[in-house]
Amino acid sequence: MVLIERDSFASKLGIIAAAAGSAIGLGNIWKFPYIVGENGGGAFLIVYLFCIAIIGLPVMLSEFLIGRKAQKNAIGAFKSIKPGSPWYLTGIAGVASAFIILSFYSVVAGWVFSYISRSVTGTLIKVAPDQLGGYFDGLISGVVEPIFWQFIVMFLTAFIIVRGIKEGIEKYSKILMPILLGLLVVLMIRSVTLEGASKGLEFLFKPDFSSLKATGVLEALGHAFFSLSLGMGTMITYGSYIKKDENLGTTALQVTIADTAIALMAGIVIFPAVFAYGFPTDSGPSLIFITLPAVFQSMPLGGFFQALFFILVGIASLTSTISILEVVVAFFTEEFNIPRKKATILIAGIIFIIGIPSALSFGALSEFKIFGKTYFDIFDFTASNVLLPLGGLLISLFVGWAWGIKQALKEATNEGTVRLPLSGAYGFITKYLAPVGISIILLYATGILSR
Ligand code: PHE
Numbered sequence: 001m002v003l004i005e006r007d008s009f010a011s012k013l014g015i016i017a018a019a020a021g022s023a024i025g026l027g028n029i030w031k032f033p034y035i036v037g038e039n040g041g042g043a044f045l046i047v048y049l050f051c052i053a054i055i056g057l058p059v060m061l062s063e064f065l066i067g068r069k070a071q072k073n074a075i076g077a078f079k080s081i082k083p084g085s086p087w088y089l090t091g092i093a094g095v096a097s098a099f100i101i102l103s104f105y106s107v108v109a110g111w112v113f114s115y116i117s118r119s120v121t122g123t124l125i126k127v128a129p130d131q132l133g134g135y136f137d138g139l140i141s142g143v144v145e146p147i148f149w150q151f152i153v154m155f156l157t158a159f160i161i162v163r164g165i166k167e168g169i170e171k172y173s174k175i176l177m178p179i180l181l182g183l184l185v186v187l188m189i190r191s192v193t194l195e196g197a198s199k200g201l202e203f204l205f206k207p208d209f210s211s212l213k214a215t216g217v218l219e220a221l222g223h224a225f226f227s228l229s230l231g232m233g234t235m236i237t238y239g240s241y242i243k244k245d246e247n248l249g250t251t252a253l254q255v256t257i258a259d260t261a262i263a264l265m266a267g268i269v270i271f272p273a274v275f276a277y278g279f280p281t282d283s284g285p286s287l288i289f290i291t292l293p294a295v296f297q298s299m300p301l302g303g304f305f306q307a308l309f310f311i312l313v314g315i316a317s318l319t320s321t322i323s324i325l326e327v328v329v330a331f332f333t334e335e336f337n338i339p340r341k342k343a344t345i346l347i348a349g350i351i352f353i354i355g356i357p358s359a360l361s362f363g364a365l366s367e368f369k370i371f372g373k374t375y376f377d378i379f380d381f382t383a384s385n386v387l388l389p390l391g392g393l394l395i396s397l398f399v400g401w402a403w404g405i406k407q408a409l410k411e412a413t414n415e416g417t418v419r420l421p422l423s424g425a426y427g428f429i430t431k432y433l434a435p436v437g438i439s440i441i442l443l444y445a446t447g448i449l450s451r
Contacts, residue, residue, distance in 0.1 A: 006071060007165040008241045014170035015246065016254055019229075019238050021173040021319030023259035024180070026108055027227040029313050030288050032263040033270045035219055037281035040211025041203040045267075047217050051224040052260055055437060058429045059230050059392045061252040062399040065411045067239025068248065073330035074233025077240065081403050090394040091331075094233030097387040098327040101232070103355035104379040105324065106157070109317035110149030110359065111289065114139055116310045119293075125303035129294040136289045141363030150359050151352060157321040158348035161329055162341050165241050169322055176315045183312040184262065187269045190305055197272030203281060204267045214444075221441045226384050228259055229323060231391030237327050248412055249420045262316075269309075273299070288313065325351070386446060393438040400431035 009015045036044055070077035075091030118124040127135045139145055160168045191197060225231045242248065270288070273295040274281055283291050292309065296302035325348060332343040357365055361376035370378055399408050405427040412420045420426065443449040 009170050010166050014174055015242055017173035017177045018169050019255045020258040021177050022229045022234055022323030023255055024262045025316050025320030028263040029266040029316055033267050034284050034287040039216040042205050042207035043209045043212040044216050046207050048220040051221045055434050056224040056228045057256045058426050060228055060235055062395050063235035064239035064248045064252055065408050067236035068242050069411045071240050073334045074236045074327055075331050076334055077236050087398055087402055091233055094391050095328055095331050097232035097383050098324050100379050101383045102324040102351045104358040104376050106150045106153045106355050107359045109153040112313045112317055113152055114149045116314050119307040119310050124293055129297055132290045132293050143364055146359040150355055154348045154352045157325050158344050160322050161325050162344045173319050176319055180312055180315045183308050184265050188265055191269045191272045194276040196276040200272030200275035204271050218441050218444050222385050225388040225392055231388035233327050234323050237330050247418045389438050389442050393435055396430050396434040
């Protein structure tokens with residue numbers, strides 16, 4: 001048998017670009033602004049930042065540690081660190097989440113790609129502001145278009161994943177992420193220099209705790225997991241491609257800061273513009289598809305900035321979809337010895353098919369409901385509010401109690417050669433605070449406990 005060396009990231013910058021690329025996605029640019037808007041602005045932001053720092057960052061470190069220690073995929077890693085124990089079920093839940101999340105994530109990413117084509121060709125900018133709602137509904141309630149664009153997203157994702165880690169994920173992330181940052185800065189300057197922009201900044205940064213509800217707190221934690229790509233083994237998988245001499249504490253910190261900074265920048269692009277032109281902040285998931293195009297129409301050079309914006313969101317979503325597909329592909333190639341190309345095409349195809357009902361959830365299948373939710377909503381709810389937090393809980397328990405903080409710290413300090421600041425806090429959070437905190441959220445989110 002020929003032993004092929006396991007693929008890995010080649011450079012520090014590549015690791016950051018890939019992991020930050022995974023974290024930064026629709027969660028930051030599509031979801032974050034609209035949930036901030038729905039939850040009243042600044043106060044929600046503070047709770048969210050708290051969740052990111054106290055729970056998100058330590059869980060990210062834990063995932064990196066598990067992955068790099070084991071040098072294995074999200075399921076194999078648990079088997080390798082604790083052989084013969086049922087902990088690998090955590091990885092199985094993760095791979096299942098990856099299937100589910102990618103199946104609906106690719107639908108929303110598909111809408112974005114459709115909007116890229118509509119804004120680059122100049123059709124979107126010609127739609128009258130009061131028609132934009134119907135225009136968006138027309139897209140998402142169709143049959144051919146949502147499925148076509150979802151297919152394009154899965155195709156592009158598979159195209160990158162087939163190429164592996166260095167030549168695929170790392171190479172493309174290193175090109176795409178700086179473009180994303182550049183575009184975001186341009187848009188941010190445009191937005192904050194609009195007349196009346198300061199009201200938007202005030203909304204985002206001035207906390208009004210009276211507008212924050214208990215559900216908002218729960219949503220903040222769930223979103224911290226989603227946004228940092230935690231709880232399903234993405235960072236375990238990426239961690240397994242990181243070399244033994246990298247400082248994982250620093251890496252986790254940098255990725256967390258990058259993800260949070262981009263979410264804030266997206267907020268700084270969106271809210272000043274929304275306020276400057278007098279649009280509502282709480283329009284929900286349609287914020288970037290209906291409200292923003294209306295904003296762009298009222299803006300000088302709006303068509304140009306609109307195209308830039310959707311290209312940016314498209315890039316961000318693609319560096320996330322690849323990270324989700326990689327979780328599954330890594331598992332199938334390593335555990336079943338299936339060649340990478342074959343595994344990628346097969347799995348991307350299956351996820352595309354599973355996603356079709358989600359793509360049709362706003363039209364042909366909008367009446368098909370289980371527990372009052374469409375396919376799309378069920379997938380979104382189960383993954384974001386149940387599976388990811390559950391994954392984060394199990395990962396913390398695994399590191400805190402099964403593998404052990406002492407062993408984890410050996411990996412974090414590269415066998416004592418680098419320092420992990422606040423390692424005591426990391427241990428306490430991982431053993432106690434994260435499991436208890438996440439359990440409470442989970443019980444609320446699933447309705448087992450009610451307000
Ligand atoms: N973090 C990504 C985003 O913000 C989504 C994601 C979730 C990616 C879970 C991987 C795993 O869009």
